[in-house]
Amino acid sequence: MSETNFTLPRLNEPAPDFVAKTTAGELRLSDLRGKWVVLFSHPADFTPVCSTEFLAFARRQEEFEALGVQLVGLSIDSIHAHLAWLKDLEEMSGLTINFPVIADLDMKVSRLYGMIHPAASETAAVRAVFIIDPEGILRGMLYYPLTTGRNIDEILRFIRALQFTDRTGLNTPADWQPGDPAIVKPPATLADLKADEAKKGEYTEYRRWYLRLKKVD
Template sequence: MIDDTLDRPAAPVSNPGPLLIGSPAPRFSTRTTMGDRSLDDYRGRWLVFFSHPADFTPVCTSEFIAFSKLYPEFRALDCDLLALSVDSLFSHIAWVRSIKERFGVAVPFPITEDPSMAIAAAYGMIHPDAHDASTVRATFVIDPDGIIRAMVWYPMSIGRSVAEIFRLVQALQTSDKEAASTPEGWHPGDDLIEPAPLTIEGAEEPSPSADAPDWYYRVRKS
């Protein structure tokens, strides 16, 4: 008897339209290397949801090794990782086994299958003029309420910086907690930027830091 569940597509994806920062992340449910998953499973936690062009490719392998090594640090931020490509579940499993055997690294997070390309299409991971079904290197940071807080895109030939994605999650969480912005290259412990005053009276108020160069650039300790 043929088991037609082996190639079953992902459940329908809710897609309200073009995705922007601040948009609700399209909901989905499908199979992964660690069992069935849905976007709703990650409510209440941060999520880095990222696509890779294909299994068994060198740049993707380097990224997965980096994500795996930094996984405990992501988890310490209450942030999960979830990967996706349009390859089959069996291809994902074989690739994960190969990474462990050849590089000594166990991939500790699930990889989503998407043979129907429904999820990739909902998230814009496949260019409409692409010559094949490969996804670009898209990364979405989704907050505990299911809202897209950041999107980062890389071409197929360029590996993304996992350390920068980790820093991005740290910055988003700190900005939310402190009601402040983070300057270029910010890392935990660095100064934060206060919201700029919106009135003359506010601009004339003294800065909480003596290091502020002017009224529109006020910093404070994090």
């Protein structure tokens, strides 16, 4: 596949809209406005790593729903392959997989979101995760090789961090979890910096003028 066919959506810009066939019927991405969306791809149905991931998403689906998130899966397989695989996973695990899975046989959505990496595979989408906010803006992207399964805890943490930042205006430090202190944006002028030094007691941690942390419920 020529590199000229490769596109990559950009953060903080509208997520590319599409209409696609799924295991739950036709889906238009823009119809999901008002919800957070986690669009995730997997290389192929009936493969071991992908199977563990789908079961992990299904097991944690209620946690995603509590955050206002709609899960949407995707691979370059047919609807019939998807249905047979999902049925087999449910029989194997006892879990119900009721989020839609896109059948992207023509690779339209995969190409639109830069999921086809020829050095990894020319016929399968890599493992990618796209986090889209209720306004339809792309807020996060995660890419994994075919050999490595995703960490569902991190995807949930990522969404919680984005929602926390939207609500408070604070930034989240490394390894942040809900309830942890968050980063206050540093002052933009020298006058603000000097004025802020007099208010050190207002912060949970005041390490430097550019690294101040505050706990917000």
